[in-house]
Amino acid sequence: MxxxxxxxxxxxxxxxxxxxxxxxxxxxxxxxxxxxxxxxxxxxxxxxxxxxxxxxxxxxxxxxxxxxxxxxxxxxxxxxxxxxxxxxxxxxxxxxxxxxxxxxxxxxxxxxxxxxxxxxxxxxxxxxxxxxxxxxxxxxxxxxxxxxxxxxxxxxxxxxxxxxxxxxxxxxxxxxxxxxxxxxxxxxxxxxxxxxxxxxxxxxxxxxxxxxxxxxxxxxxxxxxxxxxxxxxxxxxxxxxxxxxxxxxxxxxxxxxxxxxxxxxxxxxxxxxxxxxxxxxxxxxxxxxxxxxxxxxxxxxxxxxxxxxxxxxxxxxxxxxxxxxxxxxxxxxxxxxxxxxxxxxxxxxxxxxxxxxIDWHSLGFLKHRATVLDFAVIAAVIACALTISLIVASGVGVVLAVLLFIREQVHGSVVRAIVSGDQTFSKRVRVQAERDILTEKGGQTAIVELQGSLFFGTTSQLYHALEADLKRRKYLILDMRRVQAVDITAAHMLDQIKDMLGERGGMLIFSRIPKHVPSGKDMEDYFDQVGLVRSSHKVRAFAELNEAMEWVEDQLIAEAALAHNDEIPLELFEIELFAARKRETLAELEVQMEKRHVAAGEVIFSIGDHGDELYLIRKGSVRIVLPVGQGQIHHLATFGRGAFFGEMAFLDGEARSANAVAFSDVDLYVLSRQQFDAFTDSHKKIALNMMEGLASVLAARLRYTNAELRALQA
Structure with missing residues (x-):
């Protein structure tokens, strides 16, 4: 008191x-x-x-x-x-x-x-x-x-x-x-x-x-x-x-x-x-x-x-x-x-x-170039308060602060990274012939990671950042995970990009559109309301970036006439691991294998399981996932028709390090290590060739991973 x-x-x-x-x-x-x-x-x-x-x-x-x-x-x-x-x-x-x-x-x-x-x-x-x-x-x-x-x-x-x-x-x-x-x-x-x-x-x-x-x-x-x-x-x-x-x-x-x-x-x-x-x-x-x-x-x-x-x-x-x-x-x-x-x-x-x-501390803003404009706002508010009125001063201050915010947003980049499709790939493990196609044709795709606010102040910046890719890419994947806001001006510009790609037979693809942004807006619903992701051959939207990349890769492979009928199970000699091997010998090896059918969604093996089987996919696809707690999983890789998985336990005999789940109905060849060892007693050469094939495929996968890491660092 x-x-x-x-x-x-x-x-x-x-x-x-x-x-x-x-x-x-x-x-x-x-x-x-x-x-x-x-x-x-x-x-x-x-x-x-x-x-x-x-x-x-x-x-x-x-x-x-x-x-x-x-x-x-x-x-x-x-x-x-x-x-x-x-x-x-x-x-x-x-x-x-x-x-x-x-x-x-x-x-x-x-x-x-x-x-x-x-x-x-x-x-x-x-x-x-x-x-x-x-x-x-x-x-x-x-x-x-x-x-x-x-x-x-x-x-x-x-x-x-x-x-x-x-x-x-x-x-x-x-x-x-x-x-x-x-x-x-x-x-x-x-x-x-x-x-x-x-x-x-x-x-x-x-x-x-x-x-x-x-x-x-x-x-x-x-x-x-x-x-x-x-x-x-x-x-x-x-x-x-x-x-x-x-x-x-x-x-x-x-x-x-x-x-x-x-x-x-x-x-x-x-x-x-x-x-x-x-x-x-x-x-x-x-x-x-x-x-x-x-x-x-x-x-x-x-x-x-x-x-x-x-x-x-x-x-x-x-x-x-x-x-x-x-x-x-x-x-x-x-x-x-x-x-x-x-x-x-x-x-x-x-x-x-x-x-x-009086905020004497604000005088220190004059010492640094980054805060000079903030001091200018303070000075403008003081000048209006002294010469016009406190009411005008408050309005002027808020308007200038908003303009400074917009300026900051405009000068900050909304493009976090742009990676070419021949430098990074989806998590789907593919056979060598498909990998060669993606290395050659992947440049038709650009994966663009966006960030921040897409609004009238950053629309021009975004277009200029994408302009070069729009002229030479067929598929443009926009990863929206870090986007915090999109206004109608930015939505209109994205719609124009969609039309530009469509005119050349290309497609605009969105991935990870935020369900909720900090403002509370449902971005998926907003994109639908403005007509950006409605049914159209010019645009697609995927819940995950990997799904978008996998879909584009499938299109490139299909365009290269390497598409195949996924409904027909592969025979053993058609699987990449046994390419150019004698069918007679492969027929003897097939006798040692179990043919197994797994319905979509069923678990093939779980982390910590003891088993040394090698699985070769005849039809369908399998996802390898890693539990990360609280009911969440991390998607490690997807293996499709002609690929193999389970090779780590097959080679070292240790427990399984991840979960394998049938993503679709799957037909498999299953080869246990015991059966393989028994087969090698009379067929040492094919056994040696198979191990060499395993090593070769694993080495190729590692090279692709290294290339992706280099691209991401750049």
């Missing part, structure tokens, strides 16, 4: 003094009432432990700027009082709406340059508004006018304000038990009373412009009179006045919410807790509604008071409630003392707050 209350009084005096010097006392009351209302209601309904809510600098800046604008247009002080209260009510209501719509998490993601520039702008506005008060100049004197009129400076105010600032800055170095604003305010009051010994006029409360003035009476100072002024101003309220409140109220609601949630995030980090953003917005909204209804200044969860509260040993939301009760007690018991608070002392407190609000 001791940290929050002096600042709240200063903020209130700053806002209300714009309406007339006689309203300064009412401003002090408004600051206290805002502290009480927020302290009593925000902790009860918000529920963030240790959080202290009170009037804050953003509220003072927005309300003060609105009051200045209102008076400059010839508005009456009474209507100004009513409009300030209505703005507080609207801001509190908007915060309730934000909480009800679960917008709390979104507000936390306001770009840092915007927040930095906005708070720095608010700090500078506070400095500009308080310097004339610090110098003791008449109402209406601006910042530059104050600097250019040293003959009008009042030394009494400067001495009091200087003493306040000096104590505020030096007190933390001496003691942290008593908050610096309290010591600074005490020093200001003591200095003022000391000056009063030499000038008795300073010790007179009535008509004294150096102090806040009587809180319970005097022109514009009483609570009853304040409510009466607002009630009488209802007759001056019109549609135009209410319309002019909407944007400032929205700005105020957003700023107060950002200030609160920023404090909550810091509190979470320090205490290893987690606050409920939406619930806290509801609590803050109720607190600000109550503050405005009482004629108080709205506020937010404040960083300084919250950190003092935490370091003092607070652990629950009860501490926030105690702060509100303590502020109410202080108002009742210390009203007479508050009347003697020097305006220059409050200005000194606000000048220190304003200087501390």
């Amino acid at each position: 001791l940290v929050a209350l002096p600042s709240a009084i200063a903020f209130g005096v700053t806002i209300y003094s714009v309406l007339g010097a006689q309203y300064g006392a009412q401003g002090a009351v408004a600051g206290i009432l805002g502290t009480v209302a927020l302290g009593l209601l925000a902790p009860l309904f918000g529920g963030t432990n240790r959080l202290i809510s009170a009037p804050c600098a953003p509220a003072a800046a927005v309300l003060g700027a609105f009051a200045i604008d209102h008076m400059s247009r010839g508005g009456s002080p009474e209507l100004g009082l009513l409009l300030l209260a209505l703005m507080g009510l609207m801001a509190g209501g908007l915060q309730l709406l934000m909480g009800a719509l679960s917008l709390g998490r979104l507000i936390k993601y306001m770009p840092y340059p915007v927040v930095s520039g906005y708070l720095s702008g608010v700090g500078m506005i506070i400095i500009a508004s308080q310097l004339p008060r610090f110098l003791g100049l008449p109402k209406g004197t601006g910042f530059w006018g104050a600097l250019g009129s040293p003959e009008m400076w009042r030394w009494q105010g400067m001495v009091v304000g200087g003493a306040t600032i000096a104590v505020m800055l030096t007190a933390p170095k001496i003691t942290k038990k008593v908050p610096a604003p309290v010591l600074g305010l005490a020093a200001g009051i003591a200095t003022y009373l000391t000056l009063g010994l030499a000038d008795p006029a300073l010790l007179t409360l009535e008509g004294n412009k150096f102090v806040v003035g009587a809180l319970g009476g005097g022109e514009g100072g009483g609570l009853i009179e304040a409510f009466s002024d607002r009630w009488n101003a209802l007759g001056q309220l019109g549609f135009n006045a209410l319309r002019d409140l909407v944007l400032p109220a929205l700005t105020l609601a957003v700023l107060l919410s950002i200030d609160t949630l920023k404090t909550c995030v810091v509190l979470d980090a320090l205490t290893r807790t987690r606050h409920d953003s939406n619930r806290e917005l509801l609590g803050q909204g109720l607190g600000n509604l109550a503050a405005a209804a009482l004629g108080g200044v709205p506020g937010a969860g404040t960083m300084g008071a919250t950190l003092v509260n935490m370091s003092s040993g607070a652990t629950t939301k009860l501490s926030g409630l105690v702060e509100g009760i303590a502020a109410l007690i202080a108002f009742v018991l210390l009203a007479n003392l508050i009347s003697w608070v020097p305006v220059a002392s409050l200005s000194g407190i606000l000048l220190v707050i304003g200087v501390r609000m």
Whole structure:
């Protein structure tokens, strides 16, 4: 309370003094009432432990700027009082709406340059508004006018304000038990009373412009009179006045919410807790509604008071409630003392707050080329806040931050890798003749791995990256696994690529289209809605990249006239491993083999099984998969017609190292090691040739794997 209350009084005096010097006392009351209302209601309904809510600098800046604008247009002080209260009510209501719509998490993601520039702008506005008060100049004197009129400076105010600032800055170095604003305010009051010994006029409360003035009476100072002024101003309220409140109220609601949630995030980090953003917005909204209804200044969860509260040993939301009760007690018991608070002392407190609000760290962004544009956003927000309005500053900042984001996305590559189809192959293990075809014809295929966001800003970059491949490739496989977003512009460009490939008899192929992207969009459904993957001979989509590559390889092999009738089982002499061997000898070997049929989906062997059989595929295909836990499997390879598998256990006699599952109905030749060894006693040459064939095929597979690894590294 001791940290929050002096600042709240200063903020209130700053806002209300714009309406007339006689309203300064009412401003002090408004600051206290805002502290009480927020302290009593925000902790009860918000529920963030240790959080202290009170009037804050953003509220003072927005309300003060609105009051200045209102008076400059010839508005009456009474209507100004009513409009300030209505703005507080609207801001509190908007915060309730934000909480009800679960917008709390979104507000936390306001770009840092915007927040930095906005708070720095608010700090500078506070400095500009308080310097004339610090110098003791008449109402209406601006910042530059104050600097250019040293003959009008009042030394009494400067001495009091200087003493306040000096104590505020030096007190933390001496003691942290008593908050610096309290010591600074005490020093200001003591200095003022000391000056009063030499000038008795300073010790007179009535008509004294150096102090806040009587809180319970005097022109514009009483609570009853304040409510009466607002009630009488209802007759001056019109549609135009209410319309002019909407944007400032929205700005105020957003700023107060950002200030609160920023404090909550810091509190979470320090205490290893987690606050409920939406619930806290509801609590803050109720607190600000109550503050405005009482004629108080709205506020937010404040960083300084919250950190003092935490370091003092607070652990629950009860501490926030105690702060509100303590502020109410202080108002009742210390009203007479508050009347003697020097305006220059409050200005000194606000000048220190304003200087501390400026993000001096952001100047470091000028040292690095990568962050210069971020500093430009901060500078633009500050310039708009100082020259136009805080509302415009927030809009400009968000727009510039979005443009910077788009620029970053545009300059980042959306193409992660492009690999030619003659450098990388599917996991289907093929016979040598098919491998030769794929080595020769695989260059007709390009596998493109995309990443990031495909939107209007990166569409041109993507097209230029693919342009060379579109001219010489027949099949273009786009791996979408790392894509996070696709907009209609990118979808239209992909549709044009599909048509370009189709005109040359080619095809666009998608693989691993994300079911859900970070935005929550179902990308598969979106592609179907825009007509990108609907039934067409120009486009296909596969769930896995390997499936897409395997399909393209089958097309290339078919085009090379090597396609075969997969429905007819191979004879032993047609299998690559036994090519050019005598049929008579192979017939004797076939007697030693078991012919086995396995239905699609059945397990042929499992990891850890003991068995030494070699399997030769006569028809169908077999997948080798590796269990990786939690019901997931990793696809290692696919073996098709004419290939063999199980050779590792056949050669070393160890347990199986993976699972073999029939991908389709499979016909097999099965040769156990015992049968093979028995056969070699009388047919040593063919046995030797078979082992040499196994070694040759395995070596060829290894060479292809090495080539793929080199291509991927490149």
